[in-house]
Amino acid sequence: MKRVLLFNSPILFSDRKDIFEAHYTGIRYGIASIAGNLRRNGIEVKILEPHYQTVEEIRDIIRRFEPALVGIPAYTTEIYDAAGTAELVKDVDPRIITILGGAHITALPGETMDNSPQFDIGVLGEGEETVLEIARGKDRESIDGIIFRSGPELKRTTPRARISDLSELAEPAFDLYKLENHRNMKFYGGSGLFLPVESMRGCPFACVFCFRTIGRQPTYKDPVSFVNELESYVDRYGLRHADFIDGTFGVNKDNALAICNEIISRGLNLKFRWSANARADTLDEELIDAISRAGCTYLKLGIESGNDAVLEKSSKGITTAQIRSVVRICRAKDLFVRGNFIFGLPGDTEETIGETIDFAKSLPIDHVNFAILVPFPGTEIYRWAKRGERGYSLESENYQYYGKQLGGALRNSWLSSRQLQLLQRRAYWKFYLSSPRRMREFASFLNPGKALQIIKRLFTGVK
Structure with missing residues (x-):
């Protein structure tokens, strides 16, 4: 049977431009899920975490394991590192x-x-079944959801149907x-083993700034099955914090309440x-109360403006009144909240960013x-x-510059990249210096190795 080696992330070869979005070293749920599906089907699989090995050690692991297939994941900012990783594998x-x-x-x-x-x-979209079929040696033209080389040509197959029941x-x-x-x-709440978990996939919303990799139709795990997993992680691994990577927890309120109640029971x-990602229009007092009682300590709210x-x-579909109301309830339930904002959205000016x-x-x-x-x-x-519409055009197609804390990838006709960068620094400065508590919270989560760089960028404008 073919052996499969999965990289948790690409090897860091390039000089990442974004000091805030440092090379991600945490466990990637998608890789762990693909590995679990391969193993359940009798295929020997190994996961390699390149952050913890030298390049020579990685070469040695590949030589000793002798995989037939190597899988590498990549976000847009990692695509050059992913190519470098594949080149090393081929070497x-x-x-x-x-x-x-x-x-x-x-x-x-x-x-x-x-x-x-x-x-x-x-591999395009969900990878569990696709990678399994590749590992089993199925004819590539009959594997849905891939693009592959056939001599000098590229061939793309029929899109793969979504996994309808994630509990399977x-x-x-x-x-x-x-x-x-x-x-x-x-x-928030301590320290210890931190694992990503997933109760649903897909996002039904239409925000203009977001790419729905999986699709718009939500699919779910059965709440009991999902909590069985969580309990297994506590018992087997000593889980202390689960990060729900669902695009929006609470899209299906009944499902979310069932998860919370099962955890509590x-x-x-x-x-x-x-912790979980959320939107103001999918939360209400009943659900926030259940989330809090079920042990959630940290909500990441997509506020944007x-x-x-x-x-x-921006087709966000929420209002500032909804946001203010939901945040007030979260505070009353002792939940820590991170607000996610974006500068340069359609209609943004220096004045509207000041309002934000x-x-x-x-x-x-x-x-x-x-x-x-x-x-x-x-x-x-x-x-x-790409089409030069609505005042936008591409400043750069060098994906190293596509970090969200950088600017420089997108040009718009009403605010320069430099203006956006200065407004961003002003925003951080004004927010975190607005109270001693916020400054303490900011300092407590700084990576010591990056602290001086970050402080210089935020408070002096030095790159």
């Missing part, structure tokens, strides 16, 4: 089949394969990671803490992420910029 053994997965290849399959000859196959998937193979590397993660809310006209033009900064300061939230709009491939913003 060790050119017979190895290299597979690329993730949002970038899903959004730009042809361009990515044209620009990255190191890859043999691209194998449990993610977290045990294939060196979990000791992930046991000292800091989070088993007493798991006393054994681990969790403090101006209602900008929210409407003031709005953020006025909310009882603990952390903020002030991003500069990025034209990620697959988004409506990317399509507008």
Whole structure:
């Protein structure tokens, strides 16, 4: 049977431009899930975490394991590192089949394969069943959801149907990671083993800045099955914090309430803490109360703007009044809240961004992420910029510059990149210096190795 080696992330070769979005070293749920599905079907699989090995050690692991297939994931900002990783794999053994997965290849399959000859196959969308069929040696033309090389040509197959019941998937193979590397993660409520978990996939909303890699139709895990998984992680691994990676927890209120009630009924809310992504229009007092009682300590709210006209033009589908109401309830339930904001959205001006900064300061939230709009491939913003529509155009197609804390990838006709960068720094400065508590929270989560760089960028404007 073929052996499969999965990289948790690409090897870091390039000089990442974004000091805020440092090379991600946490466990990637998608890789763990693909590994679990392969193992359940009798295929030997290994997960490699390149952050914890030297390049020579990685070469040696590949030589000793002798995989037939190597899978590498990549976000847009990682695509050059992913190509470098595949090149290293081919250098060790050119017979190895290299597979690329993730949002970038899903959004730009042809361009990515044209620009990255190191890859043999691209997996588009969900990867569990697709990678299994590749590993079993199924004829590539009959494998749905891939793009592959056939001589000098690229061939793309029929899109793969979505996995309708996520409960049918194998449990993610977290045990294939060196979990000791992930046991000292800091989070609200303490520190300890931090694992990503998933109760649903898909996003039904139409925000112009977001690429829905999986699709718009939500699919779910059965609440009891999902909580069985959580209980298993507590018992087997000593889970202390679960990060729900669902695009929006609460899209299906009944499902979310069932999860919370199941956690509470088993007493798991006393054994681990969790965090989730949310929107103001999918939360109400009943659900927030259940979330809090079930052990959630941290909600990440997609707020985006403090101006209602900008929210409407961005197809966000929420209002500042809804946001203010939900944040007030979260504070009353002792939930920590991070507000996520974006500068440069349709209709944004220096004045509206000033309103957003003031709005953020006025909310009882603990952390903020002030991003500069990025034209990620697959988004409506990317399509507008590519066609030069609505005042947008592409400043750069060098994906190293597509970090959300950078700016520089997108040009618009009313605010320069430099203006957006200065407004972003002003926003961080005004928010975190608005109270001693916020400054303490900011300092407590700084990576010591990056602290000086971050402080210089935020408070002095030095790059």
